[in-house]
Amino acid sequence: MDVQGLTGSKKEFKSFPYSKISSFSVETAGTFDGDSDFKIWVSGVGVFEIKFRKSLNIKKVGKFLSEKLLG
DSSP states (O other): OEEESSSSOEEEOOOOOGGGEEEEEEEOOOSSOOEEEEEEEETTTEEEEEEEETTSOHHHHHHHHHHHHHO
């Protein structure tokens, strides 16, 4: 989900099958950087970048996706 606009009322949802994900990267939040970055490459579509708040455990997201992709 991509929240857009000043009020956050505009939202875009995207969904892809696991079989189309060619790779992904996880960048955890640093001491002074409050956001974690998550990038996902989808075959035939391109790359998507998602920013998460520091409060979300981005490592768990990466682990979950690894388990789904690598079986």
